[in-house]
Amino acid sequence: MKICIIGAGIGGLATAAHLAKKHEVEIYERENLLGGRALSCKIENYEKLLRKFEMMIVSATPSIGEVASEYKLDLGFHLIGGGKRGACVKLLKELGIELEFIGSKLGLIGEEVSYPILSSSDKLKMLPRIMQLLFTRKSKIEEMKKISMEEMIEKYGRGKLKLVLELFPRLITTVNDLGKISAGETFFAQRELMGGDPVIYPKNGLNEIAVSLAKYIEKNGGKIKLGTEVKEIIIEEGVAKGIKIGKGIKAGEEKEYDVVISTLPVQNIFTIANKKHFPEDWAEYIKNLKPTGSLVAYHALREAKKELDGKSFVFIERNAGFEGNDVVGMIDFKMNAPKGKQLIQSYAICTPEEAKNKAKMEELAKIIEKHLEKLIPSYKMEWYIYSSIWHLDGVAKTIDNEKPDVTTPIKNLYIAGDCVNSKGVGMNCAADSARLIVNNLKI
Ligand SMILES: Cc1cc2nc3c(=O)[nH]c(=O)nc-3n(C[C@H](O)[C@H](O)[C@H](O)COP(=O)(O)OP(=O)(O)OC[C@H]3O[C@@H](n4cnc5c(N)ncnc54)[C@H](O)[C@@H]3O)c2cc1C
Incomplete structure (x- = not known):
């Protein structure tokens, strides 16, 4: 054909x-x-290209034209969910294509920074409940597709399990509103992808x-x-x-x-x-x-933080004044950068409507900065760019x-x-x- x-x-x-x-x-x-939307481009082409992918610059210091041209930026950030069991890696393997990926666990920027989020004893405590949720019969999972994560958390969410149930469904769907995320869909995705690193990135760039x-x-x-x-x-x-x-x-x-x-x-x-x-x-x-939206950011550190190389951290900002009440985001240290430099990729989830609103995006940029500051106190930047996107994922995986x-x-x-x-x-x-x-x- x-x-x-x-x-x-x-x-x-x-x-x-x-x-x-x-x-x-x-x-x-x-x-x-x-x-x-998963391309890498020279920094001087970034602004022109992002307009074609339903994005806008929220702020950049210094202006993009002044940033050293040796930097390349990725549009898509990293592969989320399933690590080596995710569809991209599976496909490459099937085709016999060998690519090296950097994978990591997730840390949490909470009151304190913990890496990884869950200690072995946390996992042991949560395991029976998690197993019960993940290994529910397929027919039950189908029924659960009509139930929201919000209802699920009310029923099962205690202690660290509550935090996990608040964080991961949001990261998996790029949607903050737990009332719109289907519990069945989330558990199905998790069950399919158990094991493996939650976030991976090709060693030589996206x-x-x-x-x-x-x-x-x-x-x-x-x-x-x-x-x-x-x-x-x-x-x-x-x-x-x-x-x-x-x-x-x-x-x-x-x-x-x-x-x-x-x-x-x-x-x-x-x-x-x-x-x-x-x-x-x-x-x-x-x-x-409806697609999904986010504020995305690149921060070039003046001084590389080698101890953070390859790691990813998530945060949850409570009562942030965005749809879904809490905002979830990620700060990631895997991105390819010129030799001796370090580029941080971060994002915070929002709705497509919020992503088009510059004032809301400036609020969200402050939230990312606050968590970056917790992770690297008194950090100094060579440059940074904040952009927003209102078509990050083609169609949001939500109940409605x-x-x-x-x-x-x-x-x-x-x-x-x-x-x-x-x-x-x-x-x-x-x-x-x-x-x-x-x-x-x-x-
Ligand atoms: C800033 C940003 C961060 C992201 N972060 C992540 C992440 O961390 N993890 C993740 O999994 N995903 C992430 N994504 C989403 C991910 O990049 C997309 O889901 C994925 O790349 C979509 O691939 P696609 O082939 O469906 O669509 P696209 O990549 O949009 O491909 C469609 C192609 O069609 C071309 N095209 C459009 N119109 C025409 C035409 N008329 N004729 C010919 N060609 C045309 C476009 O130029 C484009 O190349 C991110 C996206 C962005 C922009």
Whole structure:
């Protein structure tokens, strides 16, 4: 089959990697870079690129133009959940791609800093209750999908277990509001991913994942057309027939395909596929799906803190005045940096609406700074950047927001990436969507 994939993010590349050996696969990517929201870019390109990914700069000191050009920034941060059992690593392994990852446990910035969060005796105390929750029968887990984490915490949350139940579901979903997080979904995710480090990062930078997938695709005959935007998906009588190229060297050209797979944030699909071809209720459902948001930050330390290298820490700010009442965030010391330097990646969860509100984001930046200060008292920065994003994960995994299937009402048109109902969050969700596509194409 001739298969067209729109987008060379993790979702598009993972799908192409699965299909390239047996089919004629062509990927169209609007940008001149691989990786989509999981790309690494030179600092001088950061501002221009982030506008394309539904992000804005909240503050930067000194201005980005003044930061030494040797720094590269990752858009996506790190893989969350499951470590080596997560979909991205599993896929790379299946394809025989060897990448080295830095993994760590999580520390907590509370009254005091504890690393890791749970001591062995904490774990032993909690184990019976956790095991009971994690090994509940599948049918019971299905029932639990309608129950919120808030209800679950009221029922089971005592002592350290309460803290764990308040933290992890938020980190897994990038949603602060425990009333919207499904308990079943959370326990299912945890059960699938038990063991392994909760946070991992490719040793030579996030872009390694996209670059290695692209190499594999090209080695197996697939083609990747960078800097080539798709303007339109051609649909005739309910069937996807091909695409029309927008910007790029072949602008205006029409190409026929047997299958078209879009990995655009699904809410944006009607920018390239005429809505009139879709049933009204499906179009309405897709348009209204809610993504997730965050404030993200990079801090370049004047003096590297070697003892923190490779570690990750979480915090929970109570009664913070954001949806969900408490705000959860992470401060991570894994990111690739120029030799002898240290770059800290942090984020704090918020809603997409909050992420668009600069004043709210400035409040959130103070919360990150407060926790950074607890972790490294009197730290001195060479530079820092705060940006906010209102489309971090394609579709939030919440009770009121059911993620769509990879199939669409249009024959031969599929959707992949972090928007669909695959396993995991963010990059893992995008990588796992490839598995669903392959199952659906039955090839
Ligand atoms: C700042 C930030 C921090 C994040 N942190 C994490 C994290 O810590 N952990 C995690 O798992 N996830 C994180 N994420 C989310 C993660 O990056 C995404 O979930 C994942 O990369 C999505 O992959 P995708 O392939 O579904 O979509 P995308 O990466 O968005 O890929 C879609 C691609 O389509 C291209 N495109 C769009 N329109 C067209 C067109 N018309 N023609 C051709 N190409 C087009 C885009 O340029 C893009 O490359 C973060 C994201 C950001 C931005």
